[in-house]
Amino acid sequence: MIQEMAKDVVNAKERCMDAYEKAVTLQEKLNDAITLIDPSEQLETLPEGGLFHGVPIALKDNVNTKGILTTAGSRILSNYVPVYDAEIVTKLKKEGAVIIAKASMDELAMGGTNLTCFTGPSLNPWDTNRMTGGSSGGSAAMVASGVVPMAIGSDTGDSIRKPASFCGIVGVKPTYGRISRYGIIPYASSLDHVGYFTRSIEDACISLQALAGRDDRDMTSSFKEVPDYLGLLNSDMNGKKIAIFGNVQDALTNPETKEMFAKLMHALEERGAKVDVFYFSEELMKAMLPTYYLIANCEATSNHSNLDGIRFGVREKGDSMEEIMINSRTKGFGPLIRKRFVIGSYGLFEENQDKLFRKAQKVRRLIVNELNKCLGEYDCLIAPASNDIAPLLNDTSRDQLSDGYLIVENHMVIGNFSGYPSMTVPMGFEEGCPIGVNLTCKAFDEVTMFNIGKAIEEITGYKDLTAEVK
Amino acid sequence: MEYVATIGIEIHCELKTNTKMFSGAPCSFGRKANTCTNEIDLGEPGTMPCVNMEAVAKAIEACTALHLTIDPLVKFDRKNYYYSDLPKGFQITQQFHPIGRDGYIMIHTSEGEKKIRINRIHMEEDTAKQFHLTSKTLLDYNRAGTPLIEIVSEPDMKNGEEAQAYVEALRQTLLYLGVSDVKMEEGSMRCDVNISIAPVGSNTLGTKNEIKNINSISNVGKAIEYEIKRQKEILEEGGVIHQETRRFDDKTGETILMRRKEGNVDYKFFPEPNIFPIRLDENWIKDIQANMKELPEERKERYAKEYGLSDHDINILIGNKEMSEFFEEVMKSTKDAKNVCNWLLSDVSGWLNKHGETITTTKLEPQNLAKLIAMIDDGKISTKQAKEIVDDLMEGKDPEVVVKEKGLEQVSDTGLIESLVQKVLDENPQAIEDFKAGKDRAVGFLVGQVMKASKGQANPGMVNEILRNAIKERI
Structure with missing residues (x-):
């Protein structure tokens, strides 16, 4: 779709204005954007050509845009106008992309519901009584509702891949270092990935083509050459070795999901793939979520120490610098964030680091070692992204210590632990x-x-799915 | 009771690099506030650090000069704390893997030479500068992110003199390397002193106090001597020394309590996730080490060998790097090292002090000083005459021209001196009698008369020689 749009230069302006108007209309129903951007100005200075020439896109609101409000979904940044563009914004603009929205997100990208944004929850385009999932929920909703063919997200635990599942679209988290993180308001640096949503695998290929590559301002970005993803796209499954994530499959409680997944595996086999079941150590599986929370919260508490109201953001009154900082942080963050900062801080205390933060990192290595074992033998590890469809907005029934929750709902964090590509x-x-x-x-x-994604797309026929928002 | 002090010193030194430690913003001193910053220095959301390899190279030079073992795997850590001068809410430093470990430096004091061990050198970034006014605080982020090295000594010093010598030796070494401006008054070199005292012979150390904000090398000595006295008095009165952070007030010469330490602050150090460990190429390190500038100790040896100067003169010359470099410039046009050194350390230095200038700010040309010394050595002018034209020399004038203009040229014409001598001898028969009677000072009198007759322009050496011969002929 992106390719066709970029070629259709004549209609670029109309297309972007239409997308903007659609976004404005849907905003009332979905609340999926924090800032909507009238594209008129951008359309006047559109460069010639480019992979995204005249293609309307949305950015998660933790992607810095020079001169345009960037809040990361948090009250403390609700007045923050960046002085610089994120690397990917520069790249996308060079390719001719037109930014029409800064999408809603869980506060500071922490959370999987998109209920914690300071502008309120974003709603699922397939059923507005349901969540989009998070933290990149607004981006997912804008792609699923057909406003834009591509939206940027970020993924620290499964913040792209979970909302993609709930919104019926493709959600890509490429390899750590494949896309520059410079200018993305972080969550947890060692787990943070920039990624995106599209409605087809072709669009996913083109998007990565435009976004990937070394950036000297992000020392963790890779020097590896960027292949021609679209040119190399080939859905032939003959000889492909696929490992079913056994622990996840066994923990599924939803029979419909189980059956759907089994059918898909069978279809992949019929296309010539060799499909086996691979089991990870059950202990490590159960340790995944606590390990994730510790590392993520520890890094987050440090990463967000710059949000003190002194140089930018919402500054509360106080009689001293210290008081200003304390008041700004107390009022600027939601309760969930404050809780996470306390946990992170606790994990970093010198007397706790060995038994908490450093231990979590050791467990992280053990989990990655298991994944390496699996991917040493197989091309791909596969599992349902969730046990169920998107939860209802008022669903608080989840038992956070059940196997279902610990394993089925959180297994995708393995892609963040390892940094390996996951979608x-x-x-x-x-x-x-x-x-x-x-x-x-x-x-x-x-x-x-x-x-493999392409083969699945062909099997299911779910390409360019768009939700009719009621 | 006799007490012994145990002193360790931490020195922060700004590295002289073009850009900051983790950002591309320029490093500067004295520029307009907040003009040398970018989004990284301000800790804007989404920014990421990028290691300045020029700073790493300078740190390697410092480690090498101070005999530390270099860790070729460079890693950084976060030191987390909230303070208004710390934009990110953490400082990127090297807590767990400093770039260098276990080195030393030699110091010279009245008790001779001593080795002071250096525990570690690590790289980090500077904070913003704060200006506290009565109703508000101003922040200048130009300094934020400037590369620093912290040099941590072992507690090997016993008194103010040693500490002062240690800081001076470090200052000299870093200055000669060219890695830092090392100006304590401008804050490019900052010194924190840890000091405790204990009764002589005691196996346990006393309670440690830290003295911050010492703004000159001589104040390092003063602060320590004051602190030793202060602690001694407390102990002798049966008091208890608390662990404190104090600052030195150079107006009163006293150390003043800043805060008491209640246990150590937990900085929650952890590895910086945005900088992967950097494996330094062995050849890159070797290349840096092979191209290092001459160190003070090396220069001392060279001066003794090449120029045969005394240790005393060498130490003074080397103590002033610019003077030492000027000395070498002069030596390109002369071989008389002893006289060049004397002139620089006496007449030239005297003139500079009097006029509030330095050797780099004057117009004095190295060749002109060499020329002047050659003119003395060749007997063209007397030392006394030379001293008369110091002002002209310092203003950049050619001594040959000045001497001509002022008609100061020394008379070395044998015939002319001969005739003056005969005239003086004719006029002073009594002096000849005195000489005969063995009064050698008569010669001095006669020389004086000849000089007077020549209006001071006769070559004194020649006058002396000719006069003696002439007297002998008359006896």
């Missing part, structure tokens, strides 16, 4: 709402990931 593709529908399947491949092997 969610639509798998099917239950009660008129979508649910996705997740694949994780070897480091920098996005090509294989797209190829």
